[in-house]
Amino acid sequence: MDPLAAVPVSTLCDVDKSLPVADPAIRPLTTARLCGPAYTVVAAGEFLSVLWAIAEAAPGDVLVVQAGGAPLAALGELLATEAHRRGLGGIIVDGYVRDRTGLPPALPMWARGTVPMAGRSDIAPRVGGPVAFGGLRVSPGDMVLGDDDGLVIAPRAQLEACLERAAEIERVEAAVLAGILRGESLIEMTNLVEHVARLRSGEPSALAIAPPA
Template structure:
């Protein structure tokens, strides 16, 4: 998990383009964008009791994945977010809305579609665990939630961990290429761009390649 947590989401998606990417309308509301931890699934449509219950039941490092429905009602606010941070949860991602943005703990990664001032209900039984739909992605408890400034991916742990070796190779290669470009070398000259385009125009198969200067 440590190796996975150090990799950019974009690089993981370069390795496996089938990784489920959450709706980009769900964005970070605190400065802490990075999430990497197991999903603790919650359904809180029009209410916040399920989120409060989940905060009390989840383990440190768990990421609450909250399907909050489409109503403009907040699934949590400053009080619940502060308790989640105190309990050392790995973060909260909400397919819906939250409130009290100014008071949200900056150290707690918290993503949502936006903010509204009105809280949901607290008089329905909590619904936690089980598969949910979240931002266009099917999420099962224990799936890994990983995010950074580019967005959120949620996938089975095995699928993500299979990406790690190749993603590390890509990161090393791109670091070399970026360093060379910053020193004044041409990025285009480090690629097979012209040959690649010529083959594509001729109807031949080709792949774009990048090779840093030796």
């Protein structure tokens, strides 16, 4: 399994505050967790580009669909089911889809919402170039990571550079959470009082947290 697939998106964002985060209005409609390279699609008011992309993409690819803002569905149950059959890693749409109750539960599907009207199918497909998605510029091959907190899309190298520090954060947070569940104080596991005092005095400071000894 790709090591990036096991890391919470929020932890990666703790490591690198510059990671590109997509518009939080784009939300999961099925299972949220996804991890895979971007296969980019422009489908403004039409769905033929999405169907073409499903036919051309490799297993594990995540379709990243720039839908152009039209209140039309870029895909629905049939296309989503075929994408799942072909082993795609997921589909994320900066726009709308339809047939929500028929979407395969195991295929990660993200969108701004649903509408019943489908787009056209008489426009030549546009796939494989840079797209605008959720306020980000996405290039083919960028890594798409998503979970219940949101979507991050970035070059693989930028994300892999976070892995070592992310593992340490996860270890510390798991130990702190265990302490809280045992009845220990989160406040006492931080430097909160000293930190706030320094800030109020105009001194530089950083909030620190440590598990109980």
